[in-house]
């Protein structure tokens with residue numbers, strides 16, 4: 001793997017964490033993103049006051065972009081009954097309220113579009129996160145690439161027929177139109193963590209015999225079709241991100257080399273940035289979790305394909321985040337749990353890194369000198 005040393009030491013000044021980034025017609029004020037995080041706080045997929053306050057607080061904290069959680073494009077594509085959804089026009093208005101607040105703070109509202117696939121119909125984490133029976137509020141059938149359950153106790157998914165695949169692709173495109181109507185400015189497609197799109201990519205979960213399974217080109221087909229359909233439905237001036245699991249961390253599974261090859265297909269389809277996560281498709285996979293443990297995936301994909309990347313996973317320290325950008329390992333950083341601990345992290349990080357940032361006027365008297 002390229003160490004990045006040559007680029008780090010070149011004469012070209014690399015951007016830093018607080019430098020802006022232009023993607024299509026959008027200028028991100030700096031490089032810190034709120035990673036999508038399920039809140040399991042909806043009824044029938046509708047955003048609530050929780051979303052306004054949760055997402056809104058992180059915009060008050062001056063994140064460059066705030067991503068709404070995995071948002072289901074069909075009701076059966078929810079992870080839990082309490083997931084956020086965008087499968088009808090009625091879902092637009094409550095999202096709009098949160099997104100317009102985010103934008104008025106000078107932050108950019110993003111949304112992650114998702115289908116849970118064979119990991120659908122489970123309880124919220126604080127209620128155990130296990131598969132739900134019908135009596136417990138779960139649903140059946142759930143859909144997947146093949147008839148392979150995710151793990152013991154999970155439902156066996158019904159393999160999507162080719163016409164059902166086209167319906168899912170169309171559901172993502174419809175969701176993109178609604179996201180635009182709601183005022184989202186970035187869409188991220190969720191093709192990671194073992195959910196529907198990822199389950200097509202990996203040979204461990206995809207054992208189809210048709211043109212959506214078998215060869216690499218067949219396994220990536222649904223992701224490419226979805227990216228193309230969403231790109232068409234989404235305004236040209238707005239960026240499209242895709243989150244992938246760069247590896248399954250499992251023998252015989254999806255690899256970083258597969259990720260590079262996938263990104264080479266996605267880039268010409270108009271995907272602007274790849275958010276590089278990992279795992280989630282194989283229960284019990286051994287993942288070497290530690291500070292910045294997925295950053296090398298963002299680095300390798302960025303260097304090999306020239307696409308913009310996002311680094312995510314145990315990025316918690318301002319100097320750590322700044323170094324990722326300065327070394328050219330990624331173009332942006334996504335923080336999840338650190339933003340739950342501290343919604344104002346960018347304000348504190350700016351002070352630590354000696355960068356001047358505009359605090360919300362209402363909070364100016366608390367500004368650290």
Ligand SMILES: Cc1cc2nc3c(=O)[nH]c(=O)nc-3n(C[C@H](O)[C@H](O)[C@H](O)COP(=O)(O)O)c2cc1C
Nearest residue numbers: 035036037038069070312313314315335336337338
């Ligand atoms: C409460 C919670 C909910 C999450 N929900 C999502 C989600 O909706 N979509 C997604 O791609 N990742 C989700 N993740 C994963 C995070 O976006 C992130 O990739 C992961 O937590 C690693 O980053 P961190 O170490 O900064 O927390 C979630 C994580 C947490 C803690």
